Amino acid sequence: MIGHEWAVRLLQRSLERGQLSHAYLLLGPPRVGKATLALALARAINCTGEAPPCGVCRSCRLIAAGRHPDVHLVEGGEVRAIRIDQVRELQRQAVLSPVEARRRVVILTDFQGATPEAANCLLKTLEEPPPPVVLILTATHEGRLLPTIVSRCQPLWLRPPAVPAIARGLQERCGAQPEQAQQLARLAAGRVGWAVEAARGGQLLQQREAQLGHLGEVLGADTIGHLRLARELSGDAEALPALLDLWLGWWRDLLLWRAGCSELVCNADQAAALERTAGGHTVPELLAGLQALADARRRLECNANPRLTLEVLFLTLGAS
DSSP: OTTOHHHHHHHHHHHHTTOOOSEEEEEOSTTSSHHHHHHHHHHHHHOOSSSSSOSSSHHHHHHHTTOOTTEEEEEOOSSSOOOHHHHHHHHHHHTSOOSSSSSEEEEEESGGGSOHHHHHHHHHHHHSOOTTEEEEEEESOGGGSOHHHHHTSEEEEOOOOOHHHHHHHHHHHHOOOHHHHHHHHHHHTTOHHHHHHHHTTOSHHHHHHHHHHHHHHHHHOOHHHHHHHHHHHTTOGGGHHHHHHHHHHHHHHHHHHHTTOGGGOSOGGGHHHHHHHHHTSOHHHHHHHHHHHHHHHHHHHTTOOHHHHHHHHHHHHHHO
């Protein structure tokens, strides 16, 4: 859990003292490590080794492989909402005795996107939880959850780790070379999961190049081009939150560059593009673009029409 050692220590102490909460709420930005910490807690709770989570006992291996009969993971998302039928199925399983573990563990990720019916249904379980069950919810925004759900969980806020902490973790745990670790840590902008996946040879760097290329197309297109790009990109609605997060970070770098703080930018490998783009815009124009991107990101969180959201965004960016 790179950068979240404090949370690990807190949960370890609770486990050692037998003072685990019946429900935890892990809060933080996307890919900061919430789901990783949730799964690590599930392993620690049911580990049969000497130093939980040992990672080698049968329970730890089954959980890591996603095949443990007493650990249930329901993945939500900004677009793929957790539904009431999924919560009802979990409630049905939760009242059963564990098959082979000490406790059943139920993990629901990105619960801020759950349907209102699913949230209200889960509330009943949080109010009267079965004794052998630990519920772990993850969410990006506390404000998008029912206050009654938040009040019945023990919250842990996972803040984005600093660049040195991520770089050190990539070297120690992923075998990354110092220069590569430093570069990925800056590009990650606090997203530990992104940095780890990129260090392990995933396709994230190539995807990032393609996504920044789309932004270049938007900035250089006319009205017809904006509408075409909105139609094409909205076809993959699941990818839009990550796309806009990347663009937000890049636009923030534009402002930093324009303000003469180039040493603080995350996308340092895009120095030439940042200098060229920043020089062609005034500070008010850059601020307007940043606001437009943030507004579009919030609309997607509220289940707005993806294509219409992108059309408005692209027309605004093109006018700035």
